[in-house]
Amino acid sequence: MTTAPIPAAPRWLTDEEQRTWQAYLHATTLLEDHLDRQLQRDAGMPHIYYGLLVLLSEAPHRRMRMTQLAMQAKITRSRLSHAVARLERSGWVRRQNCPSDRRGQLACLTDEGYEVLTRTAPGHVAAVRQALLDRLSPEQQKTLGEIMRIVAEGLQPKEAGADLPWLR
Amino acid sequence: MTTAPIPAAPRWLTDEEQRTWQAYLHATTLLEDHLDRQLQRDAGMPHIYYGLLVLLSEAPHRRMRMTQLAMQAKITRSRLSHAVARLERSGWVRRQNCPSDRRGQLACLTDEGYEVLTRTAPGHVAAVRQALLDRLSPEQQKTLGEIMRIVAEGLQPKEAGADLPWLR
Numbered sequence: 001m002t003t004a005p006i007p008a009a010p011r012w013l014t015d016e017e018q019r020t021w022q023a024y025l026h027a028t029t030l031l032e033d034h035l036d037r038q039l040q041r042d043a044g045m046p047h048i049y050y051g052l053l054v055l056l057s058e059a060p061h062r063r064m065r066m067t068q069l070a071m072q073a074k075i076t077r078s079r080l081s082h083a084v085a086r087l088e089r090s091g092w093v094r095r096q097n098c099p100s101d102r103r104g105q106l107a108c109l110t111d112e113g114y115e116v117l118t119r120t121a122p123g124h125v126a127a128v129r130q131a132l133l134d135r136l137s138p139e140q141q142k143t144l145g146e147i148m149r150i151v152a153e154g155l156q157p158k159e160a161g162a163d164l165p166w167l168r
Numbered sequence: 169m170t171t172a173p174i175p176a177a178p179r180w181l182t183d184e185e186q187r188t189w190q191a192y193l194h195a196t197t198l199l200e201d202h203l204d205r206q207l208q209r210d211a212g213m214p215h216i217y218y219g220l221l222v223l224l225s226e227a228p229h230r231r232m233r234m235t236q237l238a239m240q241a242k243i244t245r246s247r248l249s250h251a252v253a254r255l256e257r258s259g260w261v262r263r264q265n266c267p268s269d270r271r272g273q274l275a276c277l278t279d280e281g282y283e284v285l286t287r288t289a290p291g292h293v294a295a296v297r298q299a300l301l302d303r304l305s306p307e308q309q310k311t312l313g314e315i316m317r318i319v320a321e322g323l324q325p326k327e328a329g330a331d332l333p334w335l336r
Contacts, residue, residue: 010289010290010293010294011293011294011297012293013293013296013297013301016309016313017301017309019313020301020309020310020312020313020316021296021300021301023313023316023317023320024300024312024316025219025242026242026316026320027315027316027317027319027320027323028196028200028316029241029242029243030242030319030320030323030324030333031319031323032196033242033243033244033333034323037331051193073197074193074194074197074198074201075197075201076201121178122178125178125179125180125181126178126179128181128189129179129181131319131322131323132189132192132319133181133185133188133189135318135319135322136315136318140311140314140315140318141184141185141188142188143308143311143312143315144188144192144311144312144315145184145187145188145191146308147195147304147308147311147312148188148191148192148194148195148196149191149195150303150304150308151195151198151199151299151300151303152191152194152195152198154299154303155195155198155199155202155299156198163205165198165201
């Protein structure tokens with residue numbers, strides 16, 4: 001039985017890989033900036049807050065445990081707390097103690113929050129289409145979905161002690 | 169000559185588009201968090217600072233005008249100023265007045281900055297490979313590069329007055 005030698009040098013990116021990685025960094029940075037601007041202009045909130053309102057709007061009774069919301073948004077609990085505090089000041093979210101768990105807290109979408117989401121969604125969907133989806137062929141869209149699912153799954157290992165944002 | 173009617177309702181995402189967009193948001197959020205953690209742990213800096221050091225290391229004389237650096241990093245000038253001030257305090261970057269332009273300023277990579285980059289690069293490349301590139305088939309890598317170039321180009325229109333981060 002032989003074992004592979006430990007490589008002496010790092011496996012640097014090839015020119016092609018380098019170009020792909022640069023394009024990834026450029027596109028994701030620009031798209032996040034673009035959607036943040038669009039949402040700040042049209043609804044006075046950054047992209048991440050909008051995503052939280054969407055998640056709450058899709059949950060039963062339009063509410064979710066804070067820990068669950070952090071997991072679904074893929075962010076840390078401290079980042080979520082900060083965002084929810086701001087959304088509460090805007091009147092779009094309300095925090096409630098969880099009836100079944102004294103230590104748990106629920107984030108609830110208010111009627112005002114639902115209203116701002118309903119008003120903002122058409123413009124936001126149009127921005128996502130215009131900047132991303134409508135620029136791709138059906139084949140490219142399909143491959144993009146496959147790639148992003150592979151990456152997202154790889155970064156959420158099931159084992160205990162995994163360094164996941166919402167567990168910090 | 170006929171014109172298309174103005175659509176009465178927004179073109180909502182189909183279920184498939186919705187899944188692709190969710191996967192994109194999850195993967196990009198998790199990957200940014202992952203690389204930030206890796207670089208904070210190994211070099212005490214966030215991903216965006218590392219990217220600035222890389223850009224400077226590849227420039228002639230390891231220096232670049234601030235406006236050019238913001239453009240290449242795809243970020244706003246105020247975000248760049250903040251980052252460069254922090255990098256200066258770490259001793260990794262030095263600001264210099266531009267010899268050919270009184271109002272211009274150059275960001276220069278210091279020897280310490282080059283050293284930290286050299287020490288950090290192998291671990292960072294390994295993280296990018298492990299989380300993204302090595303998980304994809306050659307065909308998926310190729311398509312990812314194509315998609316990201318389409319998106320990045322679409323978000324950097326050539327016309328005057330375009331709302332680009334580094335022009336704000």
